[in-house]
Amino acid sequence: MMMCGQCNQQNPDEAQFCHQCGTKLLAEAKPVAEAASETPTARPIQDEETLWRQFIGPNADHYLTVFKKFSANGRPKFALSWNWPAFLYISFLWFLYRKMYLHAFVYAVGPMISTYLTGDFSAGIVWSIMAGATANYLYYWHCREHIGEIKKAGRMDQAEQESTLKESGGVQPYVIWVGVFFYIIFLATLVKMVQEGPPDPDKSPGRPAKQAVMLSQA
Numbered sequence: 001m002m003m004c005g006q007c008n009q010q011n012p013d014e015a016q017f018c019h020q021c022g023t024k025l026l027a028e029a030k031p032v033a034e035a036a037s038e039t040p041t042a043r044p045i046q047d048e049e050t051l052w053r054q055f056i057g058p059n060a061d062h063y064l065t066v067f068k069k070f071s072a073n074g075r076p077k078f079a080l081s082w083n084w085p086a087f088l089y090i091s092f093l094w095f096l097y098r099k100m101y102l103h104a105f106v107y108a109v110g111p112m113i114s115t116y117l118t119g120d121f122s123a124g125i126v127w128s129i130m131a132g133a134t135a136n137y138l139y140y141w142h143c144r145e146h147i148g149e150i151k152k153a154g155r156m157d158q159a160e161q162e163s164t165l166k167e168s169g170g171v172q173p174y175v176i177w178v179g180v181f182f183y184i185i186f187l188a189t190l191v192k193m194v195q196e197g198p199p200d201p202d203k204s205p206g207r208p209a210k211q212a213v214m215l216s217q218a
Helices: 032-037 048-056 060-070 084-088 091-097 101-118 123-153 158-168 174-196 207-217
Strands: none
Touching: 048 060, 048 123, 048 158, 060 123, 084 091, 084 123, 091 101, 091 123, 091 174, 101 123, 123 158
């Protein structure tokens, strides 16, 4: 039976006009089940640039431009580039912000071990320079590998693929506030050191003993 869209009268399937109001029924001849079967299934995203944009998330335009340096004829290659956030920001936090957990661990532990072994606090600056020089290339490989895994997985509709891209890619905004907290502590410590000034040599622990010896000799 077909229902008339004008008066809701039920009519036989072969009827072309409503028996009650005379409205033409041809436009409503398709059963609901048939119409539902013709609804196109959402297909996964096939456009390569769209995949990369959704995986990168914030600042995708910048990174896609930089990533062109690392690809020649479809093959990856190393090229020098510079990432200011990875250099100026606390390096391991930048990698954590971009969900590069292994690199974040290396850049968190590496500077501490280097400083401990060498006794030189400038080792941390060397690690920051290394992060600035290699972060873009490391991030390019990070994106390339994860996007490749998502494409190989298959059997995903568009919504599921988008959700997977955002879950494995994108950024972790809370890391920004962690970095701000570290910088506030650093600045507070620096201000305190400036206010206290350099240590007074006359107040050093060995000073009274020295004076006592000199007086006894006199």
